[in-house]
Amino acid sequence: MPAEPTNSKFVKPDSLSICMIVKNEADLLSRCLDSIKNVADELIIVDTGSTDATVSIAQSFGAKVVCTDWRDDFAWARNISIKDATSSWILWLDADDVVPPESIPILASLKKEKPDHIIGLTVRNQRPGNTGTEFVQARMFPNRPDLYFERRIHEQIMPSALRIGMKMESRNAVIEHHGYADPATLKKKALRNIQLLLEDYDDSAPDAVTTVEIADSYQLTDNHESALIWYKRTLAIPGCESITPSIASQAYLGLGTIYNLRSEYSTAITYLRRASEISPWRPDVLYSLAVAIEQNGEPQKAVAILEQILTLKVSAGQVGVDFRAAKIKTYLRLVRILVELGNMEHAAAITADSLASEPLRPELYNSAGKFLIKYGKPLDALKTFEKSIMLIKQGNLDAYIGLCIIYVKAGMTSKAIETMDSLAIDFSANNKYQTFRSCINGTTLTPEQTELLANLRREFFNVF
Missing domain, CATH: 1.25.40 (Serine Threonine Protein Phosphatase 5, Tetratricopeptide repeat)
Structure with a gap:
């Protein structure tokens, strides 16, 4: 059982406070607040220096607005947002988040649970073409003084939760995050993140999460040399594979991706096989492995791996995986390889399966059209x-x-x-x-x- 709160704080039972930090989010904030208003008992928004209509929009939804400066510390700002919350539960959101309608009744039920655990929700990053990574994140937690955010960037509630014996339980509500739709914005954020992550990094006692996030950020900015160095540093941390296997798998995937880009496929295969052994449920790992194996001259083996991907069930974990993109890319590559191998009947079956499974994907219809020309139809x-x-x-x-x-x-x-x-x-x-x-x-x-x-x-x- 988790420890009891260290000091008293009056909270309303079976209620939910939405706590946010914002700056110049006038274009997005209304959409976010409108999506959550029917389940929110309290809105608290910390504004860190907006010069647009952000504050007035927040106030129009009845939010309590706290204005403060920005100190390059997301945890510090988040902790201000939760400091005076009065509900028994807290859900933190970003202005570019949207809670889909089907998740509202789930949240309404969750706020009636006993507040003795952290709730992990599925965050679905939305990118162009209806793709984007999905992962489980600690988004909802009891309102108590000994639960608070840590880390300047990619702030987390879980370190403080674990110290008091509180664990995370996943639930099936979804939060859509639209902050990574624009590739240019994504790179800009990654550059900002690198600086903050490096300031947090402790060379004398490195933690795997911070280290792999530095590597991933370098990868997003196409600085593959630096990414390679930091992925290897991640794996060199004692106990990385045994204590944080999902992080180790991410590092091996990063290395495999870099060596694929360098056309050093044998080396890529070594790293990607290890990633797939640790995380056999990750379609992005298996897809990258199939690419390396095909490019290394073994297309039939690549086919077997690609077909394996199509049998996997979507199961979001702690590391973001783009299940949707992986599935689409798998169908496209599988059909192409089968046609090049002359296995037209197998290609026809995969083409039909792709359209039945994903009937709203234009790229799959294009693939099917290309195949049908080749097939004489x-x-x-x-x-x-x-x-x-x-x-x-x-x-x-x-x-x-x-x-x-x-x-x-x-x-x-x-x-x-x-x-x-x-x-x-x-x-x-x-x-x-x-x-x-x-x-x-x-x-x-x-x-x-x-x-x-x-x-x-x-x-x-x-x-x-």
């Missing part, structure tokens, strides 16, 4: 590419190229040229577009375009 391919365009028109160049290939093969080159010309306003700066357009127009290609065309033909299984 141009009319089915035509309908499949048209379905892809119905799902998403903007930026869907592969679907239009697929249609044009079918037109050309049917002797309707003029229609293909007309279609590509109609897309000029959207794709004029796209090298892939310009290359294919030049190809069907019979224009002489530059050396760069010749290479691009070879890659494009491979993407379409050399059907043109």
Whole structure:
């Protein structure tokens, strides 16, 4: 049993305080608060220096607003937000979080539980194309003085919870986090995080979590040399694999990814196999391993690993995994390898399974269309590419190229040229577009375009 609170604090039973820290979040805050207002008994928002309408928006929702300065310390600001909370439970959110409607009744039930444990909720990072990592995070906890945040960046409540014998229990509510939708913003945040993490890092007593977060942040900024150094430092920490296996697996994955990028596939395989042994449930690890094995000249073995991914169940853990992206990439690579191996019936089965499993993914319809051209079913391919365009028109160049290939093969080159010309306003700066357009127009290609065309033909299984 966890220890009792060290001093008294009046709290309202069966209630929930939403506690947040914000700065210049006028564009996002209303969406967040609107998503949580029906289950919140109290809103406390710490503003760290907004110059926009953030404070007035918070007040319009009835929030108690505390204004303070920013000290480059997320834990310090979070602790201000929970200091005067009056509910029995606290849920912390960011302004770019959204609580989906289906999670509201779950939270309403959770706030009636006995406040003697930490509640882990699934955080689902939302990125373009409906992908993004998912992980379980300690988001909801009892309101008591001996529970507080620690660490300047990537602040956590669990260290203080563990000191008083309180454990985390996972629940099936979801929080959608939209802060990583823009790649440029993601890199900017990673650069900021590196500085704060390095200030927290204690070389005399390194902890695996901080060390791997430094490595991951360097990886996000494409500083692979520094990332490699820090991943190896993570694994060198005594007891890393035995005490923090999920962190060790993340470090091995990072190393494998770097060596894949360097085309040093044998080394990548060594690291990725170890990552898969520690975390066999991670599809991103298995996918990277399949890539390394295929590139190392063993496509049939890669097929077996890719098929293994499709049998895994989504099970979010402490480390973020993009289950959605891994599944989509698995289908795409698996179909391509099977076609290149000449196993058309197997490829047909995987193609059908991909559309049945993920009926709203345009990239899978494009893959299916490419396969159907190769399989000798141009009319089915035509309908499949048209379905892809119905799902998403903007930026869907592969679907239009697929249609044009079918037109050309049917002797309707003029229609293909007309279609590509109609897309000029959207794709004029796209090298892939310009290359294919030049190809069907019979224009002489530059050396760069010749290479691009070879890659494009491979993407379409050399059907043109």
